[in-house]
Amino acid sequence: MKAAIVTIGDEILIGQIVDTNSSFIAKSFDKIGIGVFEMLSISDDKQHILKTLSSLQNTFDVVIITGGLGPTKDDITKKTLCEYLGDELVYDEAVLAHVTQLIEGFFKRPITQINKDQALVPSKAQVLFNKVGTAPGMWMEKENTVFISLPGVPYEMKYLVENEVIPRLIAKFNRPYILHKTIRTYGIGESLLAEQIESWEDNLPDFVKLAYLPSPGQVRLRLSARGNDEKQLQIELDKQVEKLHQIIGEAIVGFDDGETLEVVLGKLLKEKGLTLSTAESCTGGKIAATITSVSGSSNYFKGSVVSYASETKVNILGVAQELIDRHSVVSVEVAEAMALGVQKLMQTDYALATTGNAGPNKGDADAEVGTVVIALATPNGVYTEEFNFGQPREKVIDRAVTKALEKIYKEILKN
Amino acid sequence: MKAAIVTIGDEILIGQIVDTNSSFIAKSFDKIGIGVFEMLSISDDKQHILKTLSSLQNTFDVVIITGGLGPTKDDITKKTLCEYLGDELVYDEAVLAHVTQLIEGFFKRPITQINKDQALVPSKAQVLFNKVGTAPGMWMEKENTVFISLPGVPYEMKYLVENEVIPRLIAKFNRPYILHKTIRTYGIGESLLAEQIESWEDNLPDFVKLAYLPSPGQVRLRLSARGNDEKQLQIELDKQVEKLHQIIGEAIVGFDDGETLEVVLGKLLKEKGLTLSTAESCTGGKIAATITSVSGSSNYFKGSVVSYASETKVNILGVAQELIDRHSVVSVEVAEAMALGVQKLMQTDYALATTGNAGPNKGDADAEVGTVVIALATPNGVYTEEFNFGQPREKVIDRAVTKALEKIYKEILKN
Structure with a gap:
């Protein structure tokens, strides 16, 4: 066929x-x-x-x-x-x-x-x-x-x-069976991943093929099995995924096309009865848009303040003007205050905040083009991390969105 | 070649x-x-x-x-x-x-x-x-x-x-010239547009081709001219665009790939020194994300409140709980209050608000799947309109984003 x-x-x-x-x-x-x-x-x-x-x-x-x-x-x-x-x-x-x-x-x-x-x-x-x-x-x-x-x-x-x-x-038509299993990994680059799983890959049976599908912030591994016995194919795929899990378990976030980070995070939040809000500067609402692209997200997502202007950060999120003046708007201190501000404002268990300079120009912020600070407010304190996602603008925004979702997902999983 | x-x-x-x-x-x-x-x-x-x-x-x-x-x-x-x-x-x-x-x-x-x-x-x-x-x-x-x-x-x-x-x-290589001109139209469907410009299309010279490129909420018309005299091709394209403008001028928003609605709107706001904010429910931050995908948008965009939960609409945007109870959360009244709320909160000249049910299920709102109410607050009052954008969820969100941007663009152009 x-x-x-x-x-x-x-x-x-x-x-x-x-x-x-x-x-x-x-x-x-x-x-x-x-x-x-x-x-x-x-x-x-x-x-x-x-x-x-x-x-x-x-x-x-x-x-x-x-x-x-x-x-x-x-x-x-x-x-x-x-x-x-x-x-x-x-x-x-x-x-x-x-x-x-x-x-x-x-x-x-x-x-x-x-x-x-x-x-x-x-x-x-x-x-x-x-x-x-x-x-x-x-x-x-x-x-x-x-x-x-x-x-x-x-x-x-x-x-x-x-x-x-x-x-x-x-x-x-009569057709053979083709089964696929996609494993979504976050946080390890393609070459390093390839080396870590090399001996597993070398031992895959002939009727199972592996492909690497890298995209910003993630690598998907796709296993394809082809043959006439559907049950045997399924058993083999399950066995191989289990082996893979033992090697790179901590990098695996989800499986198959439907299990995107936002879907997996949504399930986890719903299951644990937790709520989330976001305060977004450089990501401009894209974290919220990604979370709400999932049907049923109103169960755990209360909303976002897209604070593009400094005055919005001050007046709505309660970030102290003095903090912005002292550390600049793209700083660990401001990101932290934004996350804590929206967590309190929307009364959510968790909150994510981003501030950065997506480029292409330096603009009014002192930060280098590509710099993004991500803050995660949890019930037990707030964590921040600074990144440089390079250029172009679109990639900076997309990588910041993926990294923010990855951070909160892994944090909740730990607890 | x-x-x-x-x-x-x-x-x-x-x-x-x-x-x-x-x-x-x-x-x-x-x-x-x-x-x-x-x-x-x-x-x-x-x-x-x-x-x-x-x-x-x-x-x-x-x-x-x-x-x-x-x-x-x-x-x-x-x-x-x-x-x-x-x-x-x-x-x-x-x-x-x-x-x-x-x-x-x-x-x-x-x-x-x-x-x-x-x-x-x-x-x-x-x-x-x-x-x-x-x-x-x-x-x-x-x-x-x-x-x-x-x-x-x-x-x-x-x-x-x-x-x-x-x-x-x-x-x-030596190469011939191929010049293109794309005309972006909003608000008229493909068939109706084709009828309105039929006689113009029939009279295009042989070396100019026309193509229709429809997508949710817009139709792009692409003219392609091919030949060895670059200057003559350019003159012919300009002449044809001018003719087209006389027939469907009010539907034309921009030209070429770079002139998306968000870019054209951004230029207009900047030129007139006007500011904008958004209050988004069913669009979940995607209007803000679209506006801020344009570099330099901090000049006119102050921010957004993504009010996914009702309590966010009440506590942050100041929508009266009584209004939600009486008219339901997807209503002209609530959309209007959201737009006025964020306009006041962020002190902007214009504000857009959306509330709706993107589907696929009816959820807690009474509204039919696909219903979206868009409100536009201006310095002279607030206008609302109700739409049904059908299904699937992704299309409803995209059409709501496009329609909201189209509404504000055409409103500002009038003044």
Whole structure:
């Protein structure tokens, strides 16, 4: 079972948008044991599309195409697919009724020819009905390959993959099992981690592969096992994770994609009945935004004071002006006062504070570009640490957010 | 001048990470008039890499490869490239000295064989010296194609593209001009926009292409002009933008990639000497984080109160408990009181507030999932509006952030 993903659109080739659709589709295919062997991004150009389709024909069992189905004139996918299949475009009555209802009923506008033409599909295609938008998905077969065409708008594509594509693929193909386990580690760099686990890695069985996925402040280790006996694969993965735990246990924070630091921290806070608040200067609200990206965070997160101006630190958080004058706004003393201030103000068990200079310029603070002080107020006192996260601005902010969450997570775990 | 971008790594093919490198490279190439005609993601597999390289050989002038150069064992790119070129790996003395200095001098660890092997390069390759990491880039030529291999870590790849790759490409190739102009519109959907500008679009000259790039709350229009006379292209683009302005002027907020809503709003606030604060419930700090992602935002942004808990709304923002009890926490009345509360607390000219239910569950609020109320406090009164942004949670938050920034931008522009 081999699949290829094709993305159509000049906006990807000139770098204006990042292709996130392919990643979503690959993840969905991987879960049901369909391996994606190639991803391609090509232009909105008829000859390029035709050439690509014929190069993939019969080499892949499934070719899934996103993009180029919108209502506007730069979209030529549908006509080109039709030509490739030697078919003709016809109006699909169900889609036409749906589009009409959406435009006239929901948006309260008269329907236009551009809208109506969204209901055109190749006569031999099976329509994948798009309840969340106007462009239908299409399932077409030619010789040994299934071609699936989906709109490029991410939530429409996702809806169709989950509700129409995956069930049809499961029904049509027999597939091997591919199981993955991702181990999220924080605080050890990639090379050092590689050395620490070298002998474990060398002894992995042939059907288990390891990959390192580094990103700011963390390294994820991904184990992939492939075979026909699902139970045996699961047993092997569990055994390997257990061995790994004995070597680098203290660096492991969570497992798999869903267990991000903010999710794992949220579970821990909820389980222990603890509450948290933040006082953010250089992170500008991003710690709060990250914590509240988790549904149910209102159970443990009371809020944040984003104190970008010094007067906000003084008037709302109760940081003494004299402290700022003496130590400067980016200092251990001010970070400490901010954390204690918001802990008291919001009456929470724990509080995090950040102050720093994210750059790119020195600005009014004396601190070097990249400097961030993180303070953690606990029921038993306040701890601070100073870092330099380098540049650019975006990386400084992201590393400060990750490090702050890592600090509080490890602190609570100790107790 | 045709280029292809190849990304190597199983983590992309199973959907674990999104490929952002290709987008960065494409944008950099586009700026110097090198067209990217294809992007491919392939596996860490020797045969797959060899087959891909030979299929691109002589069809493209430049093939740029990222990924697969890290210190760990899942990286086989370098050996495979060497085999493809019929070359052998040798130690590069300058790279070896750099790696040794970085590991022993900066990280204070003894150097290992894994580290040393990062200095291995094909003997005929030109080394692209990587000052910000340990894996060197490589420039290799075979027949009519230049192959460039770069590490996959985004900031190392970016450093090498900007400092080593682009200058060498400019020196080596003659290129046509490709000029782009992006027009950022807010508040009109894609289909309606397409109808409003249909006759303008039909009359665009042949060498100018238009693309629609919709995303939550906005549609970007991208004009691309290609030819040998740079000045003529620029005049034509300016003329077309001027025409477009006459048709949909009120929807246009900014131009080009850098002019995001938060940047344009920041400029306007700074220019007028106005200040802003936010009180955020359902957006959880993301409006503040978006505003402060812009360097220099401390000139106009004083801060935010992220009032996730009701008690935070009452105790810090001064929202009357009675108001919450009577109208519920997601209501026009509470949003209004939050905006006025933070405007007064932080003494700013303008203030934005959000309260809503981002979902996925109904939670303790009575409000439907997806409901968001946005309030804007101005020097002349407070305005509120209620929206339903549907699902999922992430989209609700993003649309609320965009809509809030759009509201204040358009309000200030009126005055």
